[in-house]
Amino acid sequence: MVSSCLSNKRCTYIHENENEPTRGAIDIHHVIINGSRVTGYARLRWLAFFLVGFAILLGKDNPVRTLSWSCLLSGFFVMIQSRKFVKKESVIIMPTFGIQLETQYLSGKTVSRFIPIGKILKPVLVECVTPVTCYWSLSLFLRGEEQLALVFKELRPSLKMLVPIWKALCAVSGTDQREMMTEEEHVVAG
Amino acid sequence: MAEPKLRVLMVSDFFFPNFGGVENHIYYLSQCLLNLGHKVVVMTHAYGNRTGVRYMTGGLKVYYVPWRPFAMQNTFPTVYGTLPIVRTILKRERITVVHGHQAFSTLCHEALMHARTMGYRVVFTDHSLYGFADVGSIHMNKVLQFSLADIDQAICVSHTSKENTVLRSGLAPGKVFMIPNAVDTAMFKPADVRPSSDDVITIVVISRLVYRKGADLLVEVIPEVCRLYPNVRFVVGGDGPKHVRLEEMREKHSLQDRVEMLGAVPHSRVRSVLVTGHIFLNSSLTEAFCIAILEAASCGLLTVLPDDMVVLAEPDPDDMVRAIEKAISILPSINPEEMHNRMTKLYSWQDVAKRTEIVYDRALKCSNRNLLERLSRFLSCGAWAGKVFCMVMIIDYLLWRLLQLLQPDDDIEEAPDINFCN
Numbered sequence: 001m002v003s004s005c006l007s008n009k010r011c012t013y014i015h016e017n018e019n020e021p022t023r024g025a026i027d028i029h030h031v032i033i034n035g036s037r038v039t040g041y042a043r044l045r046w047l048a049f050f051l052v053g054f055a056i057l058l059g060k061d062n063p064v065r066t067l068s069w070s071c072l073l074s075g076f077f078v079m080i081q082s083r084k085f086v087k088k089e090s091v092i093i094m095p096t097f098g099i100q101l102e103t104q105y106l107s108g109k110t111v112s113r114f115i116p117i118g119k120i121l122k123p124v125l126v127e128c129v130t131p132v133t134c135y136w137s138l139s140l141f142l143r144g145e146e147q148l149a150l151v152f153k154e155l156r157p158s159l160k161m162l163v164p165i166w167k168a169l170c171a172v173s174g175t176d177q178r179e180m181m182t183e184e185e186h187v188v189a190g
Numbered sequence: 191m192a193e194p195k196l197r198v199l200m201v202s203d204f205f206f207p208n209f210g211g212v213e214n215h216i217y218y219l220s221q222c223l224l225n226l227g228h229k230v231v232v233m234t235h236a237y238g239n240r241t242g243v244r245y246m247t248g249g250l251k252v253y254y255v256p257w258r259p260f261a262m263q264n265t266f267p268t269v270y271g272t273l274p275i276v277r278t279i280l281k282r283e284r285i286t287v288v289h290g291h292q293a294f295s296t297l298c299h300e301a302l303m304h305a306r307t308m309g310y311r312v313v314f315t316d317h318s319l320y321g322f323a324d325v326g327s328i329h330m331n332k333v334l335q336f337s338l339a340d341i342d343q344a345i346c347v348s349h350t351s352k353e354n355t356v357l358r359s360g361l362a363p364g365k366v367f368m369i370p371n372a373v374d375t376a377m378f379k380p381a382d383v384r385p386s387s388d389d390v391i392t393i394v395v396i397s398r399l400v401y402r403k404g405a406d407l408l409v410e411v412i413p414e415v416c417r418l419y420p421n422v423r424f425v426v427g428g429d430g431p432k433h434v435r436l437e438e439m440r441e442k443h444s445l446q447d448r449v450e451m452l453g454a455v456p457h458s459r460v461r462s463v464l465v466t467g468h469i470f471l472n473s474s475l476t477e478a479f480c481i482a483i484l485e486a487a488s489c490g491l492l493t494v495l496p497d498d499m500v501v502l503a504e505p506d507p508d509d510m511v512r513a514i515e516k517a518i519s520i521l522p523s524i525n526p527e528e529m530h531n532r533m534t535k536l537y538s539w540q541d542v543a544k545r546t547e548i549v550y551d552r553a554l555k556c557s558n559r560n561l562l563e564r565l566s567r568f569l570s571c572g573a574w575a576g577k578v579f580c581m582v583m584i585i586d587y588l589l590w591r592l593l594q595l596l597q598p599d600d601d602i603e604e605a606p607d608i609n610f611c612n
Contacts, residue, residue, distance in 0.1 A: 009601065127243040127605070131256050132274040134243075134282060136603070158603050 006161050010034060013161035027093040027172075029165045031157045033086060086154040091165055095172050103153055119143050123151070123169035125162060138162045140169070194229035194607070196550055197284055201301040202291035203264050205234040205252065209457055211481050212292050212317050215347075215371055217246075222543030224248045229607060231283045233276075235265045235297060249608065253279055257297070267296040269582065270589055276304045277593060281602040287550050289313045290337075293320065293330060293355075299337045306340050306564070307586045311553040314338060315345040316355045319477070331358040332572075336579050339567045342553035345546065347371050347479035360571070369545045372537040373484035380490035380526035381465035389421060391518055394467030394491065396427040396460060396482060397474065404473030405432030410507035411473070412436075413443045415514050422518070423448045427455040427463050464489040468524075469517050475505050488533040490526020561587055 006013040016028040085106040092100040098116040105111075121141035126148070128137050136159045139148035151165070169175075200220060204212040220230040225248070232252040241256045255275055260266040280288070288305040290298035293316050302312045314337065321327040338344060338359040344366045346352040356363050385392065393415070397403040409432075412424055426436060426449065433451070440449050455463055464470065470486030504510075561583075568579035 129242045129253060129255055129275075131271075133278050134253070134275070159606070160603075 004164070006158075007034070008158055011155060011157055011161075013157060013164075015164060025095070027095075027168055029091045029093075029168065030088055031090075031152060031155050031161060032088045033155065089152050089155050091151055091169075093168055093172050099169070099172070101151060101153075115140065115142065115149065117172065120169070120173040122175050123166055123173060124148070125159070125166055136162055138166055138169075195227050196223075196547075196554075197229040197286045198223060198231070198550065199280065199283065199285045199288045199301075199305075200230060200232045200291065201234075201288060201295075201298050202232075203235055203259065203295040203297045204292055205232055206246075207237050207240060208263055211371070211479075214457075214481065215315075215317065216291055217250075218372070218374065218539040219543055219546060220250050221248055222539045223546070224250060225540075226543055226547060228547075229283070231279070231285070233279055233297070233301065235259055235263075245608070251283075251608075255297075262294075264295060265297040265300075267300070269300065270586060272297065272300045273304050273586065273589055274593060276301050277308060277590070278602055280305065280308065280310060281599060282605045284604060285310065287311045287313060287553060289315065289550075291315050292317050293334050293337075294318065299333060302337055302341065303583070303586060304590070307583065307590050309558055311550075311556065312341045313343045313345065313549055313553050314341050315347070316351060317347055317479070319351060319354045320358060322358065332575060334359045335571050335575070336568070336582075339571055339579070340564050340583075341365075342556040343367065343549050345369050345549055351479065367545070367549050369542055369549070370537065371479045371481050371484070372539045372542050373481060373488050373533065374539070375488045375530065375534040375537075378461050378464070378485045378488035378530075380530050384490065384526055385466060385468065391419070391422045391469065391521065392425055392467040393422060393469045393471050393514065394425045394427070394464055394486070395471045395473070396455060396463060396486075397472065399426075399428050399430030399432040399436065401432070402475055403430075404475050404505060405430065405435065407473045407505060407507055407510060408471075409435050409439045411471075411510045411514070412449060413439060413445065414507065414511045416443070416445055416448055418511070418515070419518065423450070425450045425452065425463065425467060427452040427460070429454040460485065461489060464491060467491055468521055469514070471510075471514070473505070473510065484533065484537055488530055490524070490529050 003017050004013075004015040011034055012032045014030040014032065016030070017025060086103060087106050088102075088104045090100075090102040090104070092102065094100070096117060098114055099120070101113045101115070103111045119142050121143055123138065123140050126137050126139050128135055135156045137156065138151040140151060142149050151169075198220075200216050202212060202216060204210060205216055206213055216232060220232060223230050230250055232250065234252065234254060236254045236256045236258065241254045244252045244254060246252060255272075257265045257272065265272075279285070288301060288310050290302045290312065291314075292298060298314075302314060305312050316334075320330055322331065334355075335358075338355075338361045341361075342365075344355065344361060346355050346366055346368055347370055349368055352363070352366050352368050355361065356366060395408060397405075399405040408426070415422055416424075433453075436449075436451065440446055440451070452463065464486055468491065470483060470491040472480060472483050472486075474480065565580045565583060568583060569576040571579055
C-alpha cells in the first residue's frame with residue numbers, strides 16, 4: 001500500500017508499506033523519474049535523426065550505402081545509450097536482515113545490491129559540491145569500506161524525499177537521530 | 191532558532207586551511223557576525239582533499255568549491271565558469287549580502303560580478319596596498335576598477351588603504367568605509383612572569399622573510415644593534431626567500447649565539463614566541479594594516495601603536511637602529527598588562543562586526559539598478575576598457591538568463607539552517 005507520495009518536476013517519491021505496520025515489515029521506497037519513458041526515447045529518437053542526417057551530409061557520393069551504414073551505427077549507438085537512462089531507483093528495507101538498493105533502467109535491466117544490516121554503520125545526508133552545482137545525497141557508512149555507498153547512484157532526489165528514507169534507514173540501523181544535527185522545521189513544513 | 195537578520199556570503203580564494211591576515215579576518219568577522227544572530231556562509235576553493243561542505247565553530251558553513259588554484263592560491267580565472275555554482279549557493283542559502291575579500295582573489299571578483307548581475311547587494315573589503323607603476327599593478331587596478339564600478343559599499347582596513355583603494359579604482363570615497371582589523375586578545379596575553387630585561391633584552395621579529403616585509407633591512411639593522419648593545423639578542427621567526435641572506439649575515443658577523451632563527455612559526459605558536467621578548471620589531475616597507483603588531487602589543491611587547499606604545503622609523507637602517515635605541519631606553523617603563531588591557535578596548539572583533547553590520551545595512555538600502563543603468567557605470571572606466579566591461583556584463587546577464595531557462599530558480603532546493611547542539 002502507498003503510504004506517502006511526493007512529487008516535483010523531475011521525479012516522484014513513493015513510499016510503500018503495509019496497512020498495519022508490524023515489527024519486521026518490509027519498507028519500500030521508490031524514486032521514479034517523471035515521464036522517463038517519453039523523455040528518454042524522445043531524446044534517443046532525436047539523437048538518431050541527428051546522426052543519420054549528419055552522416056548523409058558527409059556521404060553525398062553514395063547516399064544509399066551511407067544511409068544504411070549510418071542507420072546501423074545509429075541504432076547501435078541508441079541501444080548502448082538506452083542502457084544509461086534510469087527509470088526508477090528503489091530502496092527495500094528488510095529490518096534485521098538488510099537493505100536492497102535497486103536501479104531500474106529504461107531498457108528493462110535492473111541492477112541490485114544487497115547490504116546486510118550488520119554492515120551498515122550509519123546512514124548520512126551529505127551535501128555534494130561539484131564545480132557547477134551542489135545537491136543532497138543519501139549515503140551509507142559501511143564497515144570495512146573507506147568509501148561511502150550511495151543509496152541513489154544515478155538520481156538526485158530532493159532533500160524532502162531523502163529525509164523519510166534517511167529516517168527509515170536510521171531506524172533499521174539503530175542510529176539515534178537525536179545524535180545527528182537537528183533540522184529546522186523549515187525543511188519538514190516547506 | 192530565530193530567523194537570521196542577515197544572510198551573508200563571504201567569498202575569497204583565501205581561507206583556512208591556508209593561513210594569513212585575510213583568512214584570519216574572514217574567520218573572526220564571521221564568528222562575531224554569527225554571535226550577532228546573522229547567518230554566515232563562506233565560499234572558497236578546494237584545498238587539496240578538502241573539498242565539499244565543512245562546518246566550523248559556531249555553525250560557520252564553508253563551501254570548498256572544487257576549482258583548483260593555479261597560482262598563489264588563486265582560482266583560475268574563467269570569468270563565467272563560476273556563474274552556475276555561485277548562483278546555486280546564493281539560492282540555496284537564501285543569501286542577502288555578498289561580501290568579497292581581497293583584491294588579488296579571482297574568485298572574489300567573479301562572484302561579485304555574478305552577484306551584481308543577479309541583483310544581490312555586494313560589499314568588498316580590500317586588505318592590501320598596491321602600487322601604480324608596474325605591469326602587474328596596472329592590470330590589477332584595471333580589474334579592481336571593473337569590480338568596484340558596480341558595488342554597493344567597500345571597506346578598507348586603514349585610512350592609508352582607503353586612499354590607495356580610492357585612487358586605484360576610481361571609487362567614490364563616500365562609498366568606502368574604514369574598519370580596522372582587530373586581534374584576538376584572549377589568545378594573545380602577556381606571560382604570567384615577564385622575562386627580566388636587566389641582563390638580556392630580546393627583540394622579536396616574526397614575519398615572512400620577503401622583500402616587501404623589509405627582510406633586507408633586518409640584514410643591516412641586526413649587526414649594528416648587536417654591536418651597540420652587547421646585551422641584546424634577536425629572535426627571528428618566519429621563512430621565505432630572504433632566509434638565506436639572514437643566515438649569511440649571522441655567519442659573517444658570528445652572531446649565531448645572539449640571533450636565533452626559528453624558521454616558519456605556526457600561528458598557534460606565535461604567542462609563545464612573542465612572550466619571550468621585550469620589543470617587537472616590524473620592518474615592513476608597506477602594510478595596509480599590520481595585525482602582527484597588534485598581536486605583539488597585546489602580549490605586552492613595545493611596538494607600533496599609540497605614541498606611548500610606539501616608536502616609528504623610516505625604512506632606513508640608521509633610522510631603525512635609532513628607533514631601537516629609543517625603544518630600549520623606554521623599556522623599563524612599559525607595563526605589559528596595561529598594554530594588553532588597552533589593546534582589548536582599542537581593537538576587538540566584536541566592534542569590527544558591529545561596524546560591518548552598519549555597512550551591510552547601508553548596502554541593503556542602496557537602490558537596485560537595472561542592467562542599462564549599471565552598464566553606464568562601466569562606460570566611465572575607460573575609452574576601450576569601458577566597452578569591454580559592458581560586453582562582459584551583457585554576456586554574463588545573458589548566460590544568467592540561459593541558466594534560469596535550463597534550471598529555473600524554483601528547482602534549486604534551499605538548504606536548511608542546521609542548529610548545532612552543543
